[in-house]
Amino acid sequence: MEGTRYNEHSRLEILTGLSLIDTGTIPEDRIREYRQFGFRLGREHSGAGSVSRLQKVGAWYQTFMPGHIKERAKTVTGYLRLISILVGIMAFVTGAGAAGYLFYYDGTAPVNVLPVLTLFAFLPLLLLLLSAGYVWIGSRSSGHLPPIFRWIEGPVRSRIRKAVEDISGKADHSLKSELSGLRSNATEIWLVHSEPVRYFLKQNLQLAGTAYLTGALLWMLFNVITTDLAFSWSSTLEVEGEALYSFTQIISAPWARIVPSAVVDFNMVEATRYYRADRGDFQVASSGRWWPFIFMTILVYGFFPKALAFAWYRWRFIRTSDQAILASDSGSQIIGFMEDLLVTTKGDDDNNSAARAGISPERPVESSVNCVVLFWGLGGTDPSRIQNVLNRKVIFARHIGGLNTSEEDRNILLDSARLSQNSSHCDILVLIPYEESPTIRLEKKLHLLAGNSQSRIIIMPVIEERSRNCQANEINWRTRVDQINEAFGRKRVSLDTRNIIDSSHLTGVT
Amino acid sequence: MSHPVFVVTGAPNKGKSTFIKAMTNDESVVVREQARTTTSAKPYPFKIERAIGGKIDWETCFTLWDTPGFENAAEMHEILTEWGIRESDHPIELIRKFLETYAGHSDFVYELEIFKPIAGYACIIYVADCSKPFRKSEYLWEMELIKFTRLPRIAVLNPVDGDRHLESWRSGLTDYFNNIKVFNPHETTFDEKLRILGAFSHLTDEWEEPLNKVIGALKMQREKVLEECARIIRKTILQIFDREFSVRYDGIRDEEEHRVELVSQVREFVHKTMDDTQREITHRFGLQIDVAFDREFDDNDLFDTTVRRKNLSVHQRALINVMVGGGIGAAVDVAAGGLTFGLFTTALGVGGGLAAYFKEISPMDLVKIGSYDPDEERIQIDSLSPELGLLVINRLRQVVAVLYNRTAANTETVVIRKDLDLADLQNLGSLLKKMAVSRKDRYSEKNKQKLLDYIHEKLKEDRTVVKVEAT
Ligand SMILES: Nc1nc2c(ncn2[C@@H]2O[C@H](COP(=O)(O)OP(=O)(O)OP(=O)(O)O)[C@@H](O)[C@H]2O)c(=O)[nH]1
Numbered sequence: 001m002e003g004t005r006y007n008e009h010s011r012l013e014i015l016t017g018l019s020l021i022d023t024g025t026i027p028e029d030r031i032r033e034y035r036q037f038g039f040r041l042g043r044e045h046s047g048a049g050s051v052s053r054l055q056k057v058g059a060w061y062q063t064f065m066p067g068h069i070k071e072r073a074k075t076v077t078g079y080l081r082l083i084s085i086l087v088g089i090m091a092f093v094t095g096a097g098a099a100g101y102l103f104y105y106d107g108t109a110p111v112n113v114l115p116v117l118t119l120f121a122f123l124p125l126l127l128l129l130l131s132a133g134y135v136w137i138g139s140r141s142s143g144h145l146p147p148i149f150r151w152i153e154g155p156v157r158s159r160i161r162k163a164v165e166d167i168s169g170k171a172d173h174s175l176k177s178e179l180s181g182l183r184s185n186a187t188e189i190w191l192v193h194s195e196p197v198r199y200f201l202k203q204n205l206q207l208a209g210t211a212y213l214t215g216a217l218l219w220m221l222f223n224v225i226t227t228d229l230a231f232s233w234s235s236t237l238e239v240e241g242e243a244l245y246s247f248t249q250i251i252s253a254p255w256a257r258i259v260p261s262a263v264v265d266f267n268m269v270e271a272t273r274y275y276r277a278d279r280g281d282f283q284v285a286s287s288g289r290w291w292p293f294i295f296m297t298i299l300v301y302g303f304f305p306k307a308l309a310f311a312w313y314r315w316r317f318i319r320t321s322d323q324a325i326l327a328s329d330s331g332s333q334i335i336g337f338m339e340d341l342l343v344t345t346k347g348d349d350d351n352n353s354a355a356r357a358g359i360s361p362e363r364p365v366e367s368s369v370n371c372v373v374l375f376w377g378l379g380g381t382d383p384s385r386i387q388n389v390l391n392r393k394v395i396f397a398r399h400i401g402g403l404n405t406s407e408e409d410r411n412i413l414l415d416s417a418r419l420s421q422n423s424s425h426c427d428i429l430v431l432i433p434y435e436e437s438p439t440i441r442l443e444k445k446l447h448l449l450a451g452n453s454q455s456r457i458i459i460m461p462v463i464e465e466r467s468r469n470c471q472a473n474e475i476n477w478r479t480r481v482d483q484i485n486e487a488f489g490r491k492r493v494s495l496d497t498r499n500i501i502d503s504s505h506l507t508g509v510t
Numbered sequence: 511m512s513h514p515v516f517v518v519t520g521a522p523n524k525g526k527s528t529f530i531k532a533m534t535n536d537e538s539v540v541v542r543e544q545a546r547t548t549t550s551a552k553p554y555p556f557k558i559e560r561a562i563g564g565k566i567d568w569e570t571c572f573t574l575w576d577t578p579g580f581e582n583a584a585e586m587h588e589i590l591t592e593w594g595i596r597e598s599d600h601p602i603e604l605i606r607k608f609l610e611t612y613a614g615h616s617d618f619v620y621e622l623e624i625f626k627p628i629a630g631y632a633c634i635i636y637v638a639d640c641s642k643p644f645r646k647s648e649y650l651w652e653m654e655l656i657k658f659t660r661l662p663r664i665a666v667l668n669p670v671d672g673d674r675h676l677e678s679w680r681s682g683l684t685d686y687f688n689n690i691k692v693f694n695p696h697e698t699t700f701d702e703k704l705r706i707l708g709a710f711s712h713l714t715d716e717w718e719e720p721l722n723k724v725i726g727a728l729k730m731q732r733e734k735v736l737e738e739c740a741r742i743i744r745k746t747i748l749q750i751f752d753r754e755f756s757v758r759y760d761g762i763r764d765e766e767e768h769r770v771e772l773v774s775q776v777r778e779f780v781h782k783t784m785d786d787t788q789r790e791i792t793h794r795f796g797l798q799i800d801v802a803f804d805r806e807f808d809d810n811d812l813f814d815t816t817v818r819r820k821n822l823s824v825h826q827r828a829l830i831n832v833m834v835g836g837g838i839g840a841a842v843d844v845a846a847g848g849l850t851f852g853l854f855t856t857a858l859g860v861g862g863g864l865a866a867y868f869k870e871i872s873p874m875d876l877v878k879i880g881s882y883d884p885d886e887e888r889i890q891i892d893s894l895s896p897e898l899g900l901l902v903i904n905r906l907r908q909v910v911a912v913l914y915n916r917t918a919a920n921t922e923t924v925v926i927r928k929d930l931d932l933a934d935l936q937n938l939g940s941l942l943k944k945m946a947v948s949r950k951d952r953y954s955e956k957n958k959q960k961l962l963d964y965i966h967e968k969l970k971e972d973r974t975v976v977k978v979e980a981t
């Protein structure tokens with residue numbers, strides 16, 4: 001759907017754009033627009049899986065990224081991409097050209113197998129292994145970048161600097177505010193050194209290698225089809241046919257089963273040796289049969305490893321750029337803009353409408369001033385100290401539960417109920433040890449209280465020290481209180497978790 | 511939609527508007543030294559965003575009203591009690607009648623403003639200055655009037671100039687208010703502010719939920735701001751490390767002059783960057799407060815003068831050039847399919863090696879903080895001291911810690927006077943060292959994340975322990 005486009009081609013462009021924009025100066029009303037947009041995206045996709053944050057950033061980029069920045073991001077990434085394409089084309093042409101030279105056969109000297117294999121299979125493989133070694137060493141030591149980055153750094157940076165200066169110059173006034181503090185220096189360096197860009201370049205170098213070998217392979221096929229090639233092998237060194245034969249056996253081991261026609265046999269090796277002076281027993285007839293072997297060797301030792309390296313770097317590029325988009329300062333902020341709901345406390349100048357809105361038809365119930373306090377399961381505390389802790393007048397304070405008999409408790413509870421009924425605006429506070437869980441015994445007492453008094457019953461937690469597990473216990477108490485209220489059919493008991501009492505205040509030990 | 515309403519009342523010039531300003535962080539609240547600054551009631555809605563009907567919209571959770579001070583509470587009380595009150599009536603009915611009867615009456619201009627929002631049922635917040643003595647005769651009638659409404663009410667004592675009379679105020683107010691809180695808008699902390707909102711929510715059960723919603727939202731917003739600040743600080747550090755400093759070596763001035771120029775370039779940039787960052791942080795907190803750093807960075811802060819930079823010798827450079835040049839040449843040879851017979855390998859290798867010997871090496875030994883680039887004839891700084899990163903984090907941390915707890919009510923400049931002990935930042939030392947020296951390490955996503963997490967962690971620790979006094 002429109003707006004959620006996020007594809008690999010745009011990754012580098014989005015990253016560049018994000019590195020160019022300064023999200024800190026975007027005005028509030030614009031941000032609210034982003035949020036509406038993010039919300040709509042989320043709703044439109046709520047059926048078919050949720051929108052990923054990457055998609056959100058992508059959609060934001062398509063819709064809201066200021067045109068000038070987008071343009072620059074396109075230019076800069078286009079520049080990087082152009083270099084890669086040119087290098088790729090050059091590599092392809094070079095590969096095809098080299099193949100054209102090596103496979104040239106006009107009926108006189110046959111094509112020598114050895115340099116072909118060296119150039120198109122073994123050397124590329126060797127270079128690949130060497131660079132893998134370099135990467136491995138580089139990843140273990142800090143600091144140094146492969147030389148290739150140092151070569152391209154200068155030109156790429158000056159080019160990017162120009163592009164960025166261009167925007168700052170061209171920007172109209174409204175855009176300038178969004179660009180102020182543009183991190184041009186950071187951006188141009190970032191574009192050469194950031195991990196995604198490094199992987200992008202490495203990916204394209206491997207792609208160029210692949211193109212070189214593709215060129216060679218295609219040209220070879222072309223020659224095989226259009227001319228009757230004769231292959232031979234010759235070397236100044238006195239190599240025995242035996243040795244070369246066993247060498248080819250090792251090489252062709254990977255495909256010997258799958259493509260038996262691409263395996264050379266000993267007779268052919270012997271028959272296709274070519275001496276510069278006399279041709280020995282060179283047999284032109286069997287010399288064409290080399291080609292499947294050569295083709296497979298280039299494919300397996302040259303092309304495949306390159307293509308694999310390309311795939312690996314491509315994967316790394318995609319992964320790191322996705323991560324970098326989300327972790328970048330602007331990216332994370334844009335996600336925040338779209339996802340975090342705001343709170344505002346600013347004054348309302350439209351006085352009258354607010355006054356009208358402010359009028360609340362319900363009559364608030366006044367909190368009571370007096371209270372009856374019951375200590376549940378809090379041995380060692382002194383009820384007379386409760387007055388110091390509360391901001392209301394305590395008219396009665398007793399222990400219940402604990403070692404009391406049911407009869408004793410019953411009397412205290414009935415007394416409390418009566419006192420709270422008789423005094424105006426009087427709550428019944430039940431102090432409970434927050435570390436413990438609610439029990440049926442306590443529940444029965446609460447029922448007795450509620451049955452004999454209309455006063456509010458408030459459960460107030462007491463804790464030993466500000467311990468952590470209270471968080472978990474709040475759920476226990478809250479559920480139980482809800483259940484009790486449900487049984488009554490209305491809210492009779494409430495839990496006051498805001499004014500948690502420190503038990504040291506009730507024991508006198510400080 | 512109805513929502514809770516809290517009306518801030520009190521005698522003139524007791525800091526009602528200051529209280530509002532602290533709670534709302536609204537810079538537009540007018541606070542002045544004279545009484546009668548506020549002459550009409552003004553609402554300050556606390557709104558949070560919510561998805562309503564297919565789009566995101568504001569939902570007002572509760573409203574705080576600023577009002578003028580009481581000026582004729584005694585007469586108003588007299589009239590109201592004279593009118594009497596029948597058992598079935600709520601006193602609010604009488605107050606509405608009063609507003610109708612005396613509308614426009616000059617004796618009660620301020621009272622009419624104060625009671626306008628109260629007449630729609632509200633909780634009343636009574637602000638008093640507990641640095642002044644409690645004189646019952648002075649405040650009796652406004653308190654009686656508030657009590658008369660039988661609305662939930664809370665007193666907020668503002669120790670404008672110390673709390674000498676706190677106790678007499680406390681005992682004087684207990685007969686009139688369910689709850690008494692002490693709150694100093696100038697020296698408050700963010701948590702303290704939320705606690706006050708929490709106290710409001712207890713005035714009546716029904717209003718607990720909307721207030722808690724706002725408290726939750728404010729808390730979350732602060733968390734976000736803190737994370738943003740960590741990002742801003744990280745950005746600053748990377749910016750400083752990334753910057754390239756260099757001066758032209760002219761061979762006329764002596765080394766010391768070159769050095770001084772280079773150093774001042776660095777110092778200016780670092781100070782300017784810190785200034786920008788500080789402004790960005792202040793902006794994130796929604797405040798307009800100046801922040802000043804009392805101490806400038808000196809050479810020892812900026813450069814690692816104890817370690818001499820390693821410069822490659824001529825031979826080393828020659829060797830590298832041979833390898834690199836030969837490498838390129840080999841690549842060309844290979845690509846050309848051996849057509850060139852290793853010509854490029856040889857030529858570029860030898861050429862590169864020789865080139866190293868044609869370049870002069872010179873004044874960097876004397877400048878000590880940088881190296882000399884013979885191509886450009888410039889002396890440049892290779893890397894700044896990793897300690898500088900620690901110092902920058904250290905100072906910006908203090909800014910964040912102060913602003914975290916600041917409200918708009920206090921407009922005094924924040925001055926960061928000293929650097930904190932660097933010991934608790936030492937863990938970061940090795941990471942910063944790497945990031946100061948090498949771009950590759952600086953741009954590694956892993957290192958960047960590590961740095962961010964570390965700064966964020968520190969900011970979270972700092973907010974509860976404000977270690978700086980601002981003046
Ligand atoms: N130092 C200090 N000054 C305070 C504090 N609270 C208020 N003030 C000062 O007291 C004066 C009056 O504050 P306001 O908030 O305007 O008081 P008010 O009650 O709104 O005044 P009116 O609107 O005129 O009734 C101002 O000069 C404030 O700066 C405080 O906590 N500390």
Ligand SMILES: [Mg+2]
Pocket residue numbers: 526527528540541547548577578
């Ligand atoms: Mg005022």
